[in-house]
Amino acid sequence: MAANRRPTLADVAREVGVSAKTVSRVLNEDGPVSAQTREQVLAAVAKLGFQPNLMARNMRVGGPDTTVGLVVPDLGNPFFAAVARGIEDGVRERGLMLLMGSSADDPDRERALTAEFLARRVSILIVVPSVGSHHSHLKAHRTAGLPIVFLDRPGAGLPTDSIVSSNRAGAQDGVTHLIAHGHRRIGFVGDLPVKLYTRRERLAGYRAALREADIPYDRSLVADAHDQQGAEAATSRLLELADPPTALFAGNNIMALGIVVELARSKRKDVAVVAFDDVSLAEALEPGLTVVAQDPEEIGRSAAATALARLDGDRSRARTITVPTRLIVRGSGERPGPRP
């Protein structure tokens, strides 16, 4: 069967014997329409299976597209998936949908995605900026009224709203928890690149906790990895040091998976662990994995709320909203430290 042309407003109008404008009035409950005409129009709409073309409507009306453009590093990462759900939650009642793309933390892909979103005239742009990406080219759009929100990390080259977790304080809490249980040699397994905002902030929190306890910072206890496998290897390397750590701090959820898996594989039950960001099954481990939990859905909802406020005319200064983290103690931070 050949691909039929989809019916248009004009087709419906012709079917009923009225003008296109009348059909439009019925569908948008615009001007006055007689009950009978309305009936006939609705019948024809149903008969032809007409569905108004939103692109055409949007274009004529001149307003933005009713979508939220969202760029995340990886759609498959549970953290960003939860963030996306939070955003969707926050904008659904305003009738906005999510237009999404993964940047893989590549500035070029991020830029291509944002360009595409802009070309589509999204109502809101929400971006988890990649390391090395600049956003000065977005300035004109922001000035023109497009709400732009940076998420998880602040953006470079453009003063605008950002939503971040309390990375530094949260990491400090987590590491302090380890110190309180007698640990003085604490490894840090962070993601890459090292310039990544969250990585730096969390490392700063780690160092602040050490400083607070008068423990010297030992660079050799800081390891890096790109992914879970890398974190497993990093964990293994740290534990093979001449003077190895008795505890490990995971810089994010993926690093946490690597650390925990490697410790399980090597049956190292003597190493304490605290992770930044919660992971599923954390409470089912033995002992339970102590984490500095983020609230990704709240981050998403907060981004949505901020952007919607801008859409509604809020012209106040750009703010950075910090979503608090919460230390959830489950036991893994209390594993025996070095003998006193």
Place this chain on the structure above:
Amino acid sequence: MAANRRPTLADVAREVGVSAKTVSRVLNEDGPVSAQTREQVLAAVAKLGFQPNLMARNMRVGGPDTTVGLVVPDLGNPFFAAVARGIEDGVRERGLMLLMGSSADDPDRERALTAEFLARRVSILIVVPSVGSHHSHLKAHRTAGLPIVFLDRPGAGLPTDSIVSSNRAGAQDGVTHLIAHGHRRIGFVGDLPVKLYTRRERLAGYRAALREADIPYDRSLVADAHDQQGAEAATSRLLELADPPTALFAGNNIMALGIVVELARSKRKDVAVVAFDDVSLAEALEPGLTVVAQDPEEIGRSAAATALARLDGDRSRARTITVPTRLIVRGSGERPGPRP
């Protein structure tokens, strides 16, 4: 500062002193343009910060929007997040983006989302159908050439391509594994509603395994839950039966989390477990969680590939593609069964 009108093609043309069509030619690398004109146009584009309006372009060209409409029950579920990534992977090189929405397994919301997608003239529609949703209203669109793919579950009322896991065989493998290790009273914790396709298929696999081993089917060993907390409660109830199960089979990833967490909390190390769908940290548990792993990204890529083939004119009969599952033995299925 007032919201400035965004520059249009005509603005650029005026700036340079050429016609709109010429600008269009430069931007789309369409017809021939003199090097000098091209330079000037590009300069003006940069100067004005012009970005072509994709909606207008699409409309004029008459083609569909370069988006994939995707409806999933829950964006935050790692399984669907991974599926989404697979789809994105599969369509990116064709220049398609993801337009997403969560249905919460509510047929009305699913319908609202698909209607919105249709109104937006998506190039492809991919849906995880809710229980009770019907899709006969999509028939005309499919006939008109819109590729429609059902994912994870087949759709009702419309013969079209579907991508599913080998639910029945996979579940049978998992339960057979438990039986091979001496278990005869095996509980099944499935999600709701009970009419859900995946739930029914996996339960059928469970029953097939029992039948194969001449173990009578005991309805009291089948429990249901909506979410992780529900699965925890269901696990607890099963274990309190007069003649309790010595092993449990989880109907999906969320049920698995509930079972594992509840067993850890009640320190029941004597209960064997196999889960349908892999979860992170499964290998770090003690013993590792044996699972029937799905391949969500492959499901997504497969859906993308199927839809793209349809877009390219494939008019063959609707097929159902079954993505194989794989039993990953990690130990939890081998916990001691009843004494012989």
Place this chain on the structure above:
DNA sequence: ATGAAAGCGCTAACAA
């Protein structure tokens, strides 16, 4: 209560 004409921003199909 309804319709005709114009135009949103862009490109196809022609000319020149």
Place this chain on the structure above:
DNA sequence: TTGTTAGCGCTTTCAT
């Protein structure tokens, strides 16, 4: 190599 005209499907404006 470039411009002109028309029109995608819809809504606005102004008539009737």
